[in-house]
Amino acid sequence: MKTGTCRCDNRIFFDNHTCVSCEASLGRCTVCDSLTSFTQRKNRLRCDTCEVQAYPCINQEHGICQCYNAKPGQLCVWCAYTRVIPPLDQPESIQRWSRMESAKRRLLLQLKDLGLPPFVGDTAEEYPLLFEFREDSVDENGNPQKVITGHQNGLITINLKEADSVHRETLRVQLGEPQRTLIGHMRHEVGHYIDWSWAMRVAKGRYHELFGDPDAIDYSEAMKRHYESGPPADWADQHVSAYATMHPWEDFAETVNVYLDIMAIATTSNALAGKKLDLSADADHRKLVQAVLKIVIEVSEYNLDLGLLPLLPEQLSPAVLDKLAFIHELRSAKKAEPVA
Numbered sequence: 001m002k003t004g005t006c007r008c009d010n011r012i013f014f015d016n017h018t019c020v021s022c023e024a025s026l027g028r029c030t031v032c033d034s035l036t037s038f039t040q041r042k043n044r045l046r047c048d049t050c051e052v053q054a055y056p057c058i059n060q061e062h063g064i065c066q067c068y069n070a071k072p073g074q075l076c077v078w079c080a081y082t083r084v085i086p087p088l089d090q091p092e093s094i095q096r097w098s099r100m101e102s103a104k105r106r107l108l109l110q111l112k113d114l115g116l117p118p119f120v121g122d123t124a125e126e127y128p129l130l131f132e133f134r135e136d137s138v139d140e141n142g143n144p145q146k147v148i149t150g151h152q153n154g155l156i157t158i159n160l161k162e163a164d165s166v167h168r169e170t171l172r173v174q175l176g177e178p179q180r181t182l183i184g185h186m187r188h189e190v191g192h193y194i195d196w197s198w199a200m201r202v203a204k205g206r207y208h209e210l211f212g213d214p215d216a217i218d219y220s221e222a223m224k225r226h227y228e229s230g231p232p233a234d235w236a237d238q239h240v241s242a243y244a245t246m247h248p249w250e251d252f253a254e255t256v257n258v259y260l261d262i263m264a265i266a267t268t269s270n271a272l273a274g275k276k277l278d279l280s281a282d283a284d285h286r287k288l289v290q291a292v293l294k295i296v297i298e299v300s301e302y303n304l305d306l307g308l309l310p311l312l313p314e315q316l317s318p319a320v321l322d323k324l325a326f327i328h329e330l331r332s333a334k335k336a337e338p339v340a
């Protein structure tokens, strides 16, 4: 993640709220789009970067957000992407919601940096992206209403329980996943959104060549088969994860997830380690992946020293590298005529 600079020259990290050195209020100014410090003068708060008078996003009242707007009493641009929030009478739900919003903000800022939908051209208007964070509940007849995490027509639904680390780790072990994180969920689901809103319109032919034709494979049958018989033994030759073998849609979403992981590592490495990796849409993606893999090997060793998981557990076969290069190319794709 990119960092910012406090008025005292201290570095500001994504989740910081107060400067540990000068105690300034820190946050994201949505006017100048920077991670910055704010100065309080006579009941007024001013952004130290663009000097605009700043007002907290109304979700700061719940400790959810770190953004400041030019007008009072408003949600920030990032919080406005959430359509449904959990009931606010349970402190535990608010904590979980806060983790969701933080991961969502991380995701959206990254997409904006990369120029991937919803920020490309008029995609945002034609194919709006929204989030809802819901809890399992019971209806009026006493029937359990389970929330399924997924994407449909631009709406990403995430079960609030996923923000609970015990629940997530239990599922991770049960499903044999190498890692299961909130940001990973966000990146996977937005992969479905990019598939639906962008990839199928601008590069359908190449998509079919790499991932297969999603319309030719019945999704529910594919899911049944996957959970009954598991992935093929040689799945890693062609796919980035075992789950990706289930259906072309899941293959695409899993690939987007790993593409965004790789780009996040590269961005952080530029911000913190002074690397000068070219992250633009025109960059040679294979070179970039090689540079990131060097970082991954090194940081994974630190992680393993402490008994943590490797930084990026996925194996990237030549076929997977082709798929990742395709996701990279989508960033510079031109808008095609809408598919009839």
Ligand SMILES: [Zn+2]
Residues within 6 Å of the ligand: 006, 007, 008, 009, 010, 019, 020, 021, 022, 023, 024, 037
């Ligand atoms: Zn400071």
Ligand SMILES: [Zn+2]
Residues within 6 Å of the ligand: 029, 030, 031, 032, 033, 034, 036, 047, 048, 049, 050, 051, 052
């Ligand atoms: Zn500003």
Ligand SMILES: [Zn+2]
Residues within 6 Å of the ligand: 057, 058, 059, 060, 065, 066, 067, 075, 076, 077, 078, 079, 080
């Ligand atoms: Zn906000």
Ligand SMILES: [Zn+2]
Residues within 6 Å of the ligand: 188, 189, 192, 249, 250, 253
């Ligand atoms: Zn999926």
